[in-house]
Amino acid sequence: MADGRMTAAAFLVAELRRARTRRGWSQDELAKTVNYSASMVSAVELGQQPPTAKYLELVDRALDTGGLFGRMLTELVSLDKAQVWLRGWRTILSEARAIRWYECRYVPGLFQTEAYARAVFEAGDLLDQDEVERRLAERMDTQVCLHGDRVLKVVVVLDEVVLRRCVGSRKTMSEQALHLARIATEHPHVRLHLVPASAGEYPGLGGPFILVSEPEETELAVVSGQGRGEQLQQPAELRRLQQVWEVSLAAALPSQESIELLREIAESWN
Template sequence: MTAGAFLVAEMRRARARRGWSQEELAKAVNYSASMVSAVELGHQPPTAKYVELVDQALDTGGLFGRMLTELVSLDRAQPWLRGRGEIVAQSRVLRWYEPLYVPGLLQTEAYARAVFEARGLLEPDDVERRLTERMEGQRILYDERPPRLWVVLDEAALRRQVGTRKTMCDQAVHLARIATEHPRVQLHVVPRSAQEYPGLGGPFLLATLREGTELAFLATQVGGQELDQPTDLSRLQRVWEAILGDGLPPQESIEFVREVAESWI
């Protein structure tokens, strides 16, 4: 059992000892009963605010809050780790910075295929599986409740050839079209003239999930790292704001991407 799972189990036991149902605890902490159920089943991470309110309702003296801070923060195998795809699917706000590639939500099929086929590192079946997942994942932009998506893209991601020149031209055209037509997508490009800036430390994603949880995701060569600690999130928020300050405004960014598209013809 992980520390996170132990915390959830102890919260459930404390509720049961009080003789409360999930509905009664929900009323006491001013959350929905479905939220309480999701936490107790391990489907939803307990936020610091939720834990604080449970401590108060069950008169624990802050026990669960201390467990969350001092134990769960050390647990590198939390049961609610989602992976980037699941984080994106559950988000209502996404702030995505990429210095290397066009973000997956905005990739054309040809561009995504070229990414997965690069240097033949993946088996053909794995390429097809990942390609299908990526294309299906893009449907979230056209759901009834699509996330609000802010993308900051380094110019280098538009200049480095991925696939053929046609692939790059079509990708840039596609990117400009979505940034122009989609009401919930906003694009900023950081031009090479910005020189050195904080974003060169690597790509990351800041997400606000539908229930209000704040998470970050750092992409790596072997998957990624998910962050939920306030100090980490605060630091990445400052980095995001600094990057955004170096980016071109939305309309200038769209015009810039269109010029890049023409350069690939």
């Protein structure tokens, strides 16, 4: 949503999901019918992968829609200036000058160790092993943006509780806390702040979000939950999240104290 209204691209994605569920099919069942992988169907329905004309032709045939989705692609989506799949997370990272990331659930993906990320994807056995491996490889590959020639400035505010909840094993948590401390100490363009549990209630607990500063002084926000992400660019929405960011940052410890707390947390998991 570039201006608070649903774009044609987002509408197409939503209608693809609705059409499949109305038929009573799972993503796996649709994938088998159109001869694509289930991960491809999932990526399209999450707005992470652009549906090709061929894909939509097969979906139209499978769901007997009379070519509806193909026509939506050629006649409506092509008019969009902000197609959801053209503004995927990796694209945003590749263009961003700086990001401010608040998290109260998990360690941000850019800073997850491989063991921690694997535990996240394997939780509850909801994903088959091939999908776990695909997502894990993608997450690790995304972290390259922190080490390239292009300068990406990152400020993270992370709730301490995230590192007190065991994800994977105690060893995984200890290594993850030390990894964060190492990045915060050694990376010249990353600042990390922990909000201590003693801070009590503060606005950030309403949910995670990322504020992205783009070229030409433009900004957008990314909010996420349960595997879905939404991009916000309306001034009122951005102002509200910027205010939440400022209050949450004020509740956090300074950088050096945060690093010391990370090391204490790592030791507590040993």
